[in-house]
Amino acid sequence: MPVNRTDDEVTVTAAALDAESAEWLRVLADTGPQREAALARLHEMLVRIARREVARRGPRLRITGPELDDVAYQAAADALLAVTGKIGQFRGESRFTTWACKFAILEVSAKIGRHFWRRPGVPLDAGDWERLPDRFGFAPAQEAEWQDLLAALRRAVDDELTPRQREVFVAIVLNGVPLDALVAELASSRNAIYKMLFDARHKLRAALAAGGYLGHDIPGRL
Amino acid sequence: MNGWSALDRFLRTDPRDVGCDQAMEMLHIYVDLVAVGAPAEQRYPGVAAHLRACGPCGEDFEGLLAAVRGEEH
Numbered sequence: 001m002p003v004n005r006t007d008d009e010v011t012v013t014a015a016a017l018d019a020e021s022a023e024w025l026r027v028l029a030d031t032g033p034q035r036e037a038a039l040a041r042l043h044e045m046l047v048r049i050a051r052r053e054v055a056r057r058g059p060r061l062r063i064t065g066p067e068l069d070d071v072a073y074q075a076a077a078d079a080l081l082a083v084t085g086k087i088g089q090f091r092g093e094s095r096f097t098t099w100a101c102k103f104a105i106l107e108v109s110a111k112i113g114r115h116f117w118r119r120p121g122v123p124l125d126a127g128d129w130e131r132l133p134d135r136f137g138f139a140p141a142q143e144a145e146w147q148d149l150l151a152a153l154r155r156a157v158d159d160e161l162t163p164r165q166r167e168v169f170v171a172i173v174l175n176g177v178p179l180d181a182l183v184a185e186l187a188s189s190r191n192a193i194y195k196m197l198f199d200a201r202h203k204l205r206a207a208l209a210a211g212g213y214l215g216h217d218i219p220g221r222l
Numbered sequence: 223m224n225g226w227s228a229l230d231r232f233l234r235t236d237p238r239d240v241g242c243d244q245a246m247e248m249l250h251i252y253v254d255l256v257a258v259g260a261p262a263e264q265r266y267p268g269v270a271a272h273l274r275a276c277g278p279c280g281e282d283f284e285g286l287l288a289a290v291r292g293e294e295h
Contacts, residue, residue, distance in 0.1 A: 049289045056288060057281070094250040098257075098290050102250045105285045109278060136232070138225030146225055153229075173232075179278045191242040194276055198235055205233035214230050 021096035028087060042083065042100065046076040049104040057108070063115055071115065075107035082107070113180025128174050129154060135173070149213045156207035165200040168193055236275060240268035245279050253286045257294075 017025070027038035050072040058068055082103040090099050129150075132138075138146045157166060171177040179197075183190050208214040245252075248269050255262035263270040273283045 045293070049293075052289065052292055053285045056285060094254040095290075097293060098254050098286070099250045101289045101293070102246075102253075102282075102286055105282050105289065106246065108285070109282055113278075133225065136225040136228040149226070149229070179276075189242075190246075190278060194242045194279075198239065198241075198275075201233045202235045205230075205235070208233070214226075214233070 017092045018095060021092060024096040024100075025087070025090070028084070039080070039084070043076065043080050045097065046079045046083075046100065046104045047073060049101045050075040050079065050108055053105055053108045054112075057112065061112060061115075063112070067115075071108065071111045075104055075111050078107045079103035109180055110184075113178060114184040116178055116181035117185060131176075132174060135176075149208070152208055152211050152213050153204060156204050160203045160207050161200050165196050165203070168196045169200045169204075172197060236271040238268045238271040239275055240272050242272070242276060242279055245269050245272040245276070246282070249279075249283060249286060253283065253290055256287060257290050 024038070024042075027034050028042075029035075030038070051069070054063075054068045054072045054075075058064070061068075063071065079100070083100045090096060132150060132153075133140070133143075133146065138150070157169060161169060168182065171182050172179055177185075179193055180190065182188075183193050186193070205214060248266060252262050252266055252269050252273075255265065273280045
């Protein structure tokens, strides 16, 4: 997928390992009891990180108690597999533990996204335009001032977006579906859904600016 | 913030935004820089632009930063 390739940002050279990271790599490359002990320590750390992360996100989720713990343990188990499977890709640009913890965080995100669909009653297609003013904080008392803007936005959604962009916009912006949940539902990737929403935002802003509703801006790329 | 500025802010796109894949590829490096107080945003402006605009990636950034800081204590 084309994105803003900023190769200077993503081209990093292998750095000299700090002592702790070098030790992790050494014991994980070993065989026998040393490796087993290292894997146990790594798993313990990933469980700790995943449990803290679900607890951090918990207040904003409709998942509680044992279910939240299940998410954490599954995330840690999958993260351990990812770390051991990809250890050859670790190039020492960060501490080993930061690199390893990233997998636990990403697994928690993905699992919470899939969990969303256990809740019934979230439509993907029909847009809930009535809730849009509240989502963006338009005060009902000033409806006369913003109703033309939102009518123009609705026209732009209908006229300017592709069907797929409209589907993503409606699900995320109008119906409040979390982006990761939409990724799971559409069997897509976070990057693909984000890019669709990015392009939709850019088109909509350009349409509203052309209509005099918003100021002009620098074109987006992505 | 009123509705106009909230909508305007949501629709604005940053041309430096690198997207989710590159931001996640760099996340551990970016977080380690932030954790030690290094100027991560200046070093990786496209990643910073993305983390500001993308809710899920921003959440992962906050989570990994909290994890790293939690492990240090």
